[in-house]
Amino acid sequence: MEKRVARSKQLHKCEIGRCLIIDPRTGNLRCKRRAPFQISNDDYINEDGEWGLKRSYKFMNGFVRPITVNVRCNNDGKLLTNGNETRNVSFYISKYQLKVQGRNFNTSAVFAKTLAYHRDHSDYVETLQERQRLFLFRVCHAMNREQELAAPMVMSYLMGWGDMYRSHHYIPIYWTSFVGRLLEAFPSLKRYVILFVRRVFANIY
Numbered sequence: 001m002e003k004r005v006a007r008s009k010q011l012h013k014c015e016i017g018r019c020l021i022i023d024p025r026t027g028n029l030r031c032k033r034r035a036p037f038q039i040s041n042d043d044y045i046n047e048d049g050e051w052g053l054k055r056s057y058k059f060m061n062g063f064v065r066p067i068t069v070n071v072r073c074n075n076d077g078k079l080l081t082n083g084n085e086t087r088n089v090s091f092y093i094s095k096y097q098l099k100v101q102g103r104n105f106n107t108s109a110v111f112a113k114t115l116a117y118h119r120d121h122s123d124y125v126e127t128l129q130e131r132q133r134l135f136l137f138r139v140c141h142a143m144n145r146e147q148e149l150a151a152p153m154v155m156s157y158l159m160g161w162g163d164m165y166r167s168h169h170y171i172p173i174y175w176t177s178f179v180g181r182l183l184e185a186f187p188s189l190k191r192y193v194i195l196f197v198r199r200v201f202a203n204i205y
Helices: 002-009 065-071 083-098 104-120 128-146 151-158 175-185 187-204
Strands: 020-022 029-031
Touching (some): 104 128
Antiparallel strands (some): 020 029
16 A cells, blocks of 8 residues: 555656746756655664664655655655745645635635626616625625635534634623723832823823
8 A cells, every 4th residue: 555655746847837946046847845855775864963864766756654654655754854844834734724825816816707797787776875785795705705724623614613623711801990900009100101091092092
């Protein structure tokens, strides 16, 4: 099973539009994944932090055996030796899992399509207020229909777990109670709190 999955899923094939890019120094095509990979008879890591996997075929991607056998899909194992790599991998996994939406032109196209439909199917609406309400209703549904949802989010909704995962139980902190206790402990801050509240209300109104 491991050999069959690795042979079908882990072999790297250099193709234009996938990994081949033009090297600005030479003008030739090169693989941005740095294939063919270095061949090694054993896993290794040296004092400088350079490391490598055991590889007997130069176009075989590295993989984690338990994932390959149990999940039966392509995967990639990487040794994290510093904070930069950990940050980059965490960002990549989070972005991939959460299905980051496309650029704003996708949203504007959905809005334009919804507006065209709304104009063609809203002749029966009598009041302007009802027509605008219906338009906003259709726009919201259009965005919900077109957006990509991550699998963990979908399962959370289907299971009734809500739209967020929390490891702790949180309680609300009311601003007035917080300020009251703060002024009890530090009465000299009263003047600054008043100035802050005035500035906040001035920006709001």
